[in-house]
Amino acid sequence: MILIFFLIFLIVLIPLIYKANNNTKDVVINNISLEETDGKFLNNHLKILQLSDLHLENISISPQELRKLVENEPIDLIALTGDFLDRKRSIPKLIPYLEVLNNVNPTFGMYAVFGNHDYVLKDKYFHRLKETLEENGCRTLQNEHLTIEVKGQRLNIIGIDDYSTNRSDLLQSYNGLEEGYNLVLTHDPNLVLEMKEFHFDYLLSGHFHGGQIHWPKPYHLIKMGKLVRMKMVKGLHYHNGKPFYISEGLGQTGVNIRIGSRPEITFHTLT
Secondary structure, eight states: OHHHHHHHHHHHHHHHHHHHHHHTTOOEEEEEEEOOOSSTTTTOOEEEEEEOOOOGGGOOOOHHHHHHHHTTSOOSEEEEESOOOSSGGGHHHHHHHHHHHHHTOOTTOEEEEOOTTGGGSOHHHHHHHHHHHHHTTEEEOSSEEEEEEETTEEEEEEEOOOTTTTOOOHHHHHTTOOSSEEEEEOSOGGGGGGOTTSOOSEEEEOSSGGGSBOSSOOGGGGGGOHHHHTTOOSEEEEETTEEEEEOOOSSOSSSSOOBSOOOEEEEEEEO
16 A cells, blocks of 8 residues: 555656756746836936856756847846855856857946855855856956946946855945946845845845745745745845845756746846
8 A cells, every 4th residue: 555655656746846847947038127217327228137046056058048048139238146056066167158148248248246155165166266257257246336337327336245144245335336326236135124224226136046946835935034024035026115136046956946936037128
């Protein structure tokens, strides 16, 4: 009798696992249009490609497949919001993905922040990851900002380090910031709960994977901060009237399956 139940269990489970693994190859392309209300990009628009949580140990999308998904889109800026990998052997695997993104020729460059998994690397290997990004056309930001001119208007790109590992420093990130459109890149979206006194016009983040296993609900995310209890785990949200976006990420962590979530590529258009 036990053997029969075990066989029935396997018959039900194996197709589910197969489907859950196939979900990791079913990339969703989300297009977000955010109307800018303060006139900072008046008569202009800015198109941002966001990728988050590549988790190169468990990614089902090849560089060639990524290229096909993004190569025909005119892109002004690329934002990478952390968790590239957590094993030193995966660092070389990042390079062909960066080459694809460089070939997109973003008008105003490519920028990245780091996530909690990136900091699993020991010091010299973390620095190797940072150097790999920088040597392949990606400016990394750790509690710092830079300013670029977009058609005569000031765009402040503010990269705030990972909140979940207590590396965020808002005062340092905003120190000396001049007036302009404030685009914040960070990994853990819970940071928005600490930003009442720090203005941003739009914030991009990741970290939650949309639950990755979001069935029937992502109960396992409860330990990952207050936003989850506020039912903010993916997509566009507002806090204190300020918009922020939580990407479901492109890769997976733990096991290479997704249930109730999909890997995501996001195009944000600020109009």
